[in-house]
Amino acid sequence: xxxxxxxxxxxxxxxxxxxxxxxxxxxxxxxxxxxxxxxxxxxxxxxxxxxxxxxxxxxxxxxxxxxxxxxxxxxxxxxxxxxxxxxxxxxxxxxxxxxxxxxxxxxxxxxxxxxxxxxxxxxxxxxxxxxxxxxxxxxxxxxxxxxxxxxxxxxxxxxxxxxxxxxxxxxxxxxxxxxxxxxxxxxxx
Amino acid sequence: xxxxxxxxxxxxxxxxxxxxxxxxxxxxxxxxxxxxxxxxxxxxxxxxxxxxxxxxxxxxxxxxxxxxxxxxxxxxxxxxxxxxxxxxxxxxxxxxxxxxxxxxxxxxxxxxxxxxxxxxxxxxxxxxxxxxxxxxxxxxxxxxxxxxxxxxxxxxxxxxxxxxxxxxxxxxxxxxxxxxxxxxxxxxxxxxxxxxxxxxxxxxxxxxxxxxxxxxxxxxxxxxxxxxxxxxxxxxxxxxxxxxxxxxxxxxxxxxxxxxxxxxxxxxxxxxxxxxxxxxxxxxxxxxxxxxxxxxxxxxxxxxxxxxxxxxxxxxxxxxxxxxxxxxxxxxxxxxxxxxxxxxxxxxxxxxxxxxxxxxxxxxxxxxxxxxxxxxxxxxxxxxxxxxxxxxxxxxxxxxxxxxxxxxxxxxxxxxxxxxxxxxxxxxxxxxxxxxxxxxxxxxxxxxxxxxxxxxxxxxxxxxxxxxxxxxxxxxxxxxxxxxxxxxxxxxxxxxxxxxxxxxxxxxxxxxxxxxxxxxxxxxxxxxxxxxxxxxxxxxxxxxxxxxxxxxxxxxxxxxxxxxxxxxxxxxxxxxxxxxxxxxxxxxxxxxxxxxxxxxxxxxxxxxxxxxxxxxxxxxxxxxxxxxxxxxxxxxxxxxxxxxxxxxxxxxxxxxxxxxxxxxx
Numbered sequence: 079x080x081x082x083x084x085x086x087x088x089x090x091x092x093x094x095x096x097x098x099x100x101x102x103x104x105x106x107x108x109x110x111x112x113x114x115x116x117x118x119x120x121x122x123x124x125x126x127x128x129x130x131x132x133x134x135x136x137x138x139x140x141x142x143x144x145x146x147x148x149x150x151x152x153x154x155x156x157x158x159x160x161x162x163x164x165x166x167x168x169x170x171x172x173x174x175x176x177x178x179x180x181x182x183x184x185x186x187x188x189x190x191x192x193x194x195x196x197x198x199x200x201x202x203x204x205x206x207x208x209x210x211x212x213x214x215x216x217x218x219x220x221x222x223x224x225x226x227x228x229x230x231x232x233x234x235x236x237x238x239x240x241x242x243x244x245x246x247x248x249x250x251x252x253x254x255x256x257x258x259x260x261x262x263x264x265x266x267x
Numbered sequence: 268x269x270x271x272x273x274x275x276x277x278x279x280x281x282x283x284x285x286x287x288x289x290x291x292x293x294x295x296x297x298x299x300x301x302x303x304x305x306x307x308x309x310x311x312x313x314x315x316x317x318x319x320x321x322x323x324x325x326x327x328x329x330x331x332x333x334x335x336x337x338x339x340x341x342x343x344x345x346x347x348x349x350x351x352x353x354x355x356x357x358x359x360x361x362x363x364x365x366x367x368x369x370x371x372x373x374x375x376x377x378x379x380x381x382x383x384x385x386x387x388x389x390x391x392x393x394x395x396x397x398x399x400x401x402x403x404x405x406x407x408x409x410x411x412x413x414x415x416x417x418x419x420x421x422x423x424x425x426x427x428x429x430x431x432x433x434x435x436x437x438x439x440x441x442x443x444x445x446x447x448x449x450x451x452x453x454x455x456x457x458x459x460x461x462x463x464x465x466x467x468x469x470x471x472x473x474x475x476x477x478x479x480x481x482x483x484x485x486x487x488x489x490x491x492x493x494x495x496x497x498x499x500x501x502x503x504x505x506x507x508x509x510x511x512x513x514x515x516x517x518x519x520x521x522x523x524x525x526x527x528x529x530x531x532x533x534x535x536x537x538x539x540x541x542x543x544x545x546x547x548x549x550x551x552x553x554x555x556x557x558x559x560x561x562x563x564x565x566x567x568x569x570x571x572x573x574x575x576x577x578x579x580x581x582x583x584x585x586x587x588x589x590x591x592x593x594x595x596x597x598x599x600x601x602x603x604x605x606x607x608x609x610x611x612x613x614x615x616x617x618x619x620x621x622x623x624x625x626x627x628x629x630x631x632x633x634x635x636x637x638x639x640x641x642x643x644x645x646x647x648x649x650x651x652x653x654x655x656x657x658x659x660x661x662x663x664x665x666x667x668x669x670x671x672x673x674x675x676x677x678x679x680x681x682x683x684x685x686x687x688x689x690x691x692x693x694x695x696x697x698x699x700x701x702x703x704x705x706x707x708x709x710x711x712x713x714x715x716x717x718x719x720x721x722x723x724x725x726x727x728x729x730x731x732x733x734x735x736x737x738x739x740x741x742x743x744x745x746x747x748x749x750x751x752x753x754x755x756x757x758x759x760x761x762x763x764x765x766x767x768x769x770x771x772x773x774x775x776x777x778x779x780x781x782x783x784x785x786x787x788x789x790x791x792x793x794x795x796x797x798x799x800x801x802x803x804x805x806x807x808x809x810x811x812x813x814x815x816x817x818x819x820x821x822x823x824x825x826x827x828x829x830x831x832x833x834x835x836x837x838x839x840x841x842x843x844x845x846x847x848x849x850x851x852x853x854x855x856x857x858x859x860x861x862x863x864x865x866x867x868x869x870x871x872x873x874x875x876x877x878x879x880x881x882x883x884x885x886x887x888x889x890x891x892x893x894x895x896x897x898x899x900x901x902x903x904x905x906x907x908x909x910x911x912x913x914x915x916x917x918x919x920x921x922x923x924x925x926x927x928x929x930x931x932x
Contacts, residue, residue, distance in 0.1 A: 083483075087405045091479045098471060098513040105517035105547060109532060116538025118531075193530050197538030200530035204521065222908060235914055 085238045092242045096249050099212075103253055106208060107260060110201040118196035123265030126191065132262045135178050136254065142171035143251040150244045156232050161240075162224060168247070169220045172213055179210050202261065209257060212250050219243050274892035275454070280430050286366070290428035319870040321407035322829055326414045327393030328712070331705070333421055334385025337377050340425070342779070344374035346772060353769035357757040367753035368436035369455065373424070375439030376459065380466055381421055383559045383693065386701040388417070388473055391501050391562060394708060395477060397820035397827060398495045400486025400836045403868060405479040408910065411874035413473040419882040420466025427458045431889075435459035438751065440548050441522070443533035443541045448526045454889050457526065461885035464519050467512055468881075474508030477501060486819070488838035492586065495818040495842075496579060499586055500565030503593040504558050510597065511554035518547040527888060542607060549600040557596040559693065561589065563700025564631060567653050570703050571635045573814050574650040575642025578842055581634045588627035588634075595624040605673045606680045614673040621671035625664065632661060647814070648722035652703035655730045656695055663691025666741065681751075684744020687737045694733055702726075702782075710813045714825040715793040718785050725781035732774025739764040739771075817845040830865050830920070833929045862922040862929070869918055877906040 114123060149164035183203070186192070193203040223243055226236050282288045305311050317325055347362065347370050355361025362370065392410065396403055404410050427434050433455035437446045446456045481502045485494065494502075522544065524530040531539040572579045579585060601609060601617035635657065644650065666688040670676045679685060710716045743764050748755065755761055812821040822844045823831060840846045883899035886892075 087479050087483045090483060091406060091475055094475045094478060094509055098475070098509050101510065101513035102517045105514055105521075109521065109543060109547070112543050113532065113538060113540060116531075116540065118537040193524075193528060195537070197531040197534075197540065200524070200532055200539075204524060204530070204532075218904075222911070226912065239911070 085234070088238060089241070092245060096245065099249070100253070103205075103208070103256075106201070106205040107256065110205050110261065113197040113201045116197035118198075120195040120199060121191055123198065123202070123261070126186065127262050127265045129262065129266065131178070131182065132258060135175055136258050138171050138175045138178070139251055139254050142168045142175070143248055145171065146244055146247045150241065153232060153237050153240050158227060158232055161227055161232065165220055165224055165227075169217060172217050172220070172247075176210060176213050176217070179206065179213075183207070205261065206257060209250065209253055212253075216243070216247050216250060219246070271894070272892075274887070274890040274895075276430070276890040276892065280432060280454075282429060282432060284432060287428045287432045290425070294425060294428070316870060318875060319411070319872045321403070321411050321868040321870060323392040323396055323404050323407075323410055324712075324827065324829070324831075326410055327389045327391070329414055330385050330389030330392060330417065333418060334382050334389060337381040337385065337421060341374055341377040341382055342776075344370050344377065346776075348374065349765075349769045349772045351753055352755070353762070353765040356753060356755045356765065357762060362753060364753050365436055368438075368751070369434040371751055372435045372437055372439055372441075372459070376435075376463070377424065378693070379439065379555070379559070380463060381417075381424065383697050383701070384466075384470060385417065386705075387504075387559060387562045387697075388413070388470070390566070390701070390704050390708070391477060393712065394704075394820055395480065395498055395501055396484070397711075397823060397831055398498050398818050399481065399484060399489060400819050400832060400838060401480065401484040402831045402835075402865070403484075404476050405484060406476045407868035408871060408874065408916065409472045409476050411871060412877060413469040413476065413874075415874045415878035416469030416472070416881065417466050419878040419885075420462045420469065423458060423462035423465060423882065423885060426886075427455065431455070431458060433458075440552065442548075443522065443525070443539075443544050444535040446522060447534050449534070457523075457889040460519050460523050460526075461889055464516060464523075465878075465881055465885050467515050467519070470508060471512040471516070474505045474512065478505040478509060481505070486836050486838050489843070492583070493838060493841045493843070495565075496568035496582070496585060496589075497562065497565035497818075500561040500563075500568070500589050503589050504561040506593055507554045507558045507561070507596065511551045511558070514547060515551040515555075518544065518551065521547075523888070527891075545604050545607060546600070549603045550597075552603065553600040554596050556689075556692070557592060559697045560700075561592070563656075563697045563704075564589070566700045566704040566707070567635060567656060569818065570649045570653050570707055571638045572842070573707070573816055574645045574647055574653075575639045576645065576815070577638060577642035578817070578845075579634070580637035580640075581630075582841060584630055585634050588630040591627040592624060595620060595627070599624060602671055602676070604680075605676045611673070618671050618673050618676075622668055625668050625671075628664065632657065647706075648717075648719055648726060649703040649707040651723055651726045652699045652706070655726060656699040656703070659691055659695025659699070659730070659733065663688055663695055666691065679744060681749060682744035683740040683748045683750055686750050687740035687744060690737055690740075691733075699729075702729075707814065708820075710810065711820055711823075711825050711827070714810050715789065716813055718789045718792060721781050721785035721788060725778045725785060728774050728778030728781060732771045732776075732778060734771070735774060736768050736771025739768045817842040819844050822847070828928060830867060830925075833862060833865070833925050862925045864922050865920040865925055866917050867920065869916055871910075871916070873906055873910045877903055877910075880906060 145164050145168040149161055149168060152158075152160035152164055186199075191199055193200045220243065223236075223240055226239065230236050282291045305314055317329065320326065348367070351362050351367055392404070431454045433453040435441050435446065435451065435455040435458070437451060437456060437459075441456055441459055444450055446459075481494070481498055491499075521530075521532040525532050525534060525539070531537040533539050533541045533544040535541065568579055568585065599617055599621045601613065602621045605614050605618070635653070666684065670679050670685065670688065706717055706722055743761055746759075746761070748759075748761060755765075811823065811825045813825075814821075819836060819838075820827075822836065836843070880899045880902035884896050884903065887895035887899055
């Protein structure tokens, strides 16, 4: 089996995995949709969510998708230094996003609105938190990728792994669009 | 301090009931026996080579062995249920209600997740690469990981006997609020959650693996419409696995979060909605039963064609029917809870969809029968299992169509009629398929057939025993008997029916005993035959194709070489091997190709290590040992990274060596 056949299989396999991950998020979205009105004695979505804050998060994440795309272009053109640069920027944007999210969660908990307060809050923390965990995994993957590029160069082996990282990162961006829409925007509808 | 190190784990978790002590002793003896055996026969290196193998043939055999062990445990659970209902249900002795509930929960969980899934993955791993003319599956490392995650799940579900003493007492799907912390405060439900989460991950990865294998690794010339039916139905089953198992994983996660972090998805207070769980778990649960059933349908398609010596009737319709069943199975889940109150309109939709799914199933049944018509039928034991399946499955299927009508279901929901129905489907459908497949492919794996006489006797015990066992349950269900009760009032007069059912179980047990005897006798007979021929290693080319098979797996030796095919075949038609034999017999020569270098994956222990760390994470979550969860997570990540950086996962066999190995056959 030559290299392009192997890479074919692995790419298909990764896409299939991404679709299963999408289904997992689907369950979390469906659960949020059903339970978001069950606020018990706690706050509702409208009371809690600040759109300017979330808009900032969204712009950061969307930009990081752009920079990830630039990194993939650099991989394609075998420009190792550019790959380092663009991946580092993507990482910084990603970690800023995560920091903002952690700050938001912290704030909510400090005000007494934790995941134990109501079904709505359980669903919110789980949906957004699962996305955040995926982002954290992506960030770790980016660090590992930089190490791999640094130690092995942009070989076909390394490049195909970076391609999958790119897919993963864009996938998380798409999921965030859905979160932004159905969790935050809908709260104010 | 003690709480930090041990979480909720205390000495009280060690066995102190008769059944936990008994099971612990039994498993310990078994383990000691295995260690003694391996040491005495100096087989540790051989054992480790098997464990770290990436060969789907070896992985398949390991799945089947573990599944057989779990079949034994599930059957013991079944025997306890039968005994309780037949002999103790009207008395004051017998199993306690709580213990009884744990037993039927374990019985269902084990039979579905660890027996049937194990047998199916075993057969698919061994046979699918051979049927499509490939040497391996798409992702050999993921394959060994899937096996070891499955084994980790098996260890997990047996671990509660040793540490914890408590299993879920909630039924095999653990509905909340009963499965929430408030009503199940012990570790039982947590053991249930994590054994399923871990083995479920293995199943999901296996689904991705086999899907990509079938789509990307077929031999040149084998278009989708030239694939054998077993491969087709397995492909559809894999599509269902990747669609459904993420739903199970997410739902188990939510239940876990309720229990571990005090969330309120399904609690009975603060906004939780237990009905959401029922919906979510059944959107997985219904596709799951088709995941179990479709490969079985494929096995029967192979068996009917081979033993009618005639090609399968209506190949195209069979494929379309299978695809239709696959898609429809995603649209019927609510028929598992018509009584939950969704209302007449919703119930009507799902009732109609459920009835519609009987149509493509019926197409398959008729196609099998039409395959037989006009064929020269050989009544070998796989054909017996097929005929047993046709009668039983149709019978149980009709019961299902009856329950698809919501007003009827309101009377029959959660009655013993339902229990009869689904056992008919899994035993008559999935399990008989497994037996047919194992008998049919046994000579491919080992080089010799199973003893036919014992196989047929086992079949008769099974089918008569099955009807004696389950027809009483259908009758009891009609009379209003509710399921999952350890106690039925003597005034009902139902005890004779329960006793009849228990007699059926004894017959089935006889069938199982005959099957075990069959294996022993077959091995003995093979030794005798080989001694007569003088040489065990050359039993003649005829053994490669003992049933005069039609599909590619029979083109290899029995057992096949570890690389399956020295030369990847070029496929020209359906049932290509059959056509090849016809061409050979007509002396239409086949151009022999040159041998090429063969690249094979190396053995790896990373699947074992990763599963071990994931196991530790699960264990830590059950017992709330936070540091262990973090350690397990870090260990898992470390193993993944080590594997990710490994570029030397394959080795090459030079063409000359391939030629030598082929010449020795």
